Amino acid sequence: MLERRTPAHDDLVDHLTRTTALPRGEAARVVLDVLAYFDETAEDYVRRRHRELQSAGLRNPAIFERIQAELPYRAVAPPELSLRQLRRIVYG
Incomplete structure (x- = not known):
């Protein structure tokens, strides 16, 4: 699973916190989970x-x-x- 975020990932986290009720930490976890899903071979x-x-x-x-x-x-x-x-x- 991915463990590091890039500035692009931070943009996604910002978007999630603006458009949902997710707190920043939870939004970051969701972004990393989704990226890990798409990184799966x-x-x-x-x-x-x-x-x-x-x-x-x-x-x-x-x-x-x-x-x-x-x-x-x-x-x-x-x-x-x-x-x-x-x-x-x-x-x-």
Whole structure:
């Protein structure tokens, strides 16, 4: 996760404190969380979603199909990954 802010991040924090009821510290945390979310690699996303869906009770065939369907809608979509490639990301 990102831990340092830049002046551009401070502009976002200022905007959030002006337009919401968030105090400055909470707005800074939100900005860092959002930036960390968009900094997540496709491989990290696949691993995280696999854990989340597995803990929700889904089985691997459904998990990998769902992740494959979700990836193109990420903010920066990775190249299309096959089900086999997704399994290799998770299991090596």
